[in-house]
Amino acid sequence: MENKKLLLQKLHEKNHSTCCCELKYTVTQPVFGKGNPESEIIFIGEAPGKKEDIEGEPFIGAAGKFLTEMLDTIGMKREDIYITNIVKYRPPENRDPSKKEKEDCAEWLSEEINTINPKLIVFLGRHSMNHFFPEEKINSAHGKLITRKFKNFNTENFLPLYHPAAALYNGSMRETLIKDFKKIPKILKKIKSNSEVKS
Ligand code: URA
DSSP, X not given: OHHHHHHHHHHHHHHHHHOOOGXXXXXXXXXXXXXXXXXXXXXXXXXXXXXXXXXXXXXXXXXXXXXXXXXXXXTOOGGGSEEEESSSSOOGGGOOOOHHHHHHTHHHHHHHHHHHOOSEEEEESHHHHHHHOTTOOHHHHTTOOEXXXXXXXXXXXXXXXXXXXXXXXXXXXXXHHHHHHTTHHHXXXXXXXXXXXXX
């Protein structure tokens, strides 16, 4: 565990110094992924917001608080999971990250995923999902497990969810997100029993 933690720290420092994303020159600091390096799940958001940029931690604003509450409903804590973003730098005025900014941070994310090697990747919002599955639409894909083998990492299971910031003040989206979130333990159990059958 200590080794993997160290490995992740080195990975973040290396990528921050080599990353060509121009956003790095306008931010307070990079926002590295955070959490349990042995986690079976990685949550992937879009990009840090204002609070995250100031504090240097992912999902610590209102959306992060909502995420922590949803984790609680399935018996999990932030320390149990690993959470990161597609883009590690806050886009100015919280605009959407551009295609180039996402591409510039893509190798960093792949290395992060490969180091943790989770059983399940949960996308928080359409930006995160479309980075891996450009053809999918969040309104139809949310809450449904997608199984696909990519050549650059082992994880084959992906669950798209609405972004907690988008759902926070939208009654029906909020209910849907809470309902989808509660599927996570069952999905994880199914993935684990399928991998036992395969091995
Ligand atoms: N929204 C995101 O997508 N990521 C964060 O870290 C915070 C808000």
